């Protein structure tokens with residue numbers, strides 16, 4: 001079956017935490033002493049999410065569409081990446097059923113920003129906030145994430161065949 005009724009996707013991303021950068025997660029500015037390092041704005045939540053959409057559609061990953069060697073993508077607003085993945089989803093004839101994200105960060109506390117992130121991501125993808133799950137966990141001080149050297153995000157998505165068109 002080339003176009004199944006449902007498609008599942010998974011995405012993962014991690015960026016290094018450094019001083020002198022803004023921390024942007026899920027499209028939200030989060031006050032912190034460090035920010036994520038990357039060619040774009042390094043929003044690992046949006047990167048994992050967009051990759052889950054590309055993956056569900058069996059398309060290449062973010063790097064294919066937004067090369068980190070392209071100067072045009074320097075400090076890119078990751079929302080543009082998310083909109084590209086949404087566009088590909090629509091083009092393939094699918095819509096998002098639900099999203100489940102797990103952010104792994106030792107610091108700062110992500111909980112207070114989850115509501116705002118849900119609103120932002122739901123608005124960008126034109127879906128209900130009730131379809132966007134976001135959880136945050138620490139890494140129990142273990143490994144690079146636990147040592148506050150990085151923040152990571154896992155994303156799972158379910159797409160279903162569009163009922164319109």
Ligand SMILES: [Zn+2]
Pocket residue numbers: 013014015038042043044047
């Ligand atoms: Zn990334």
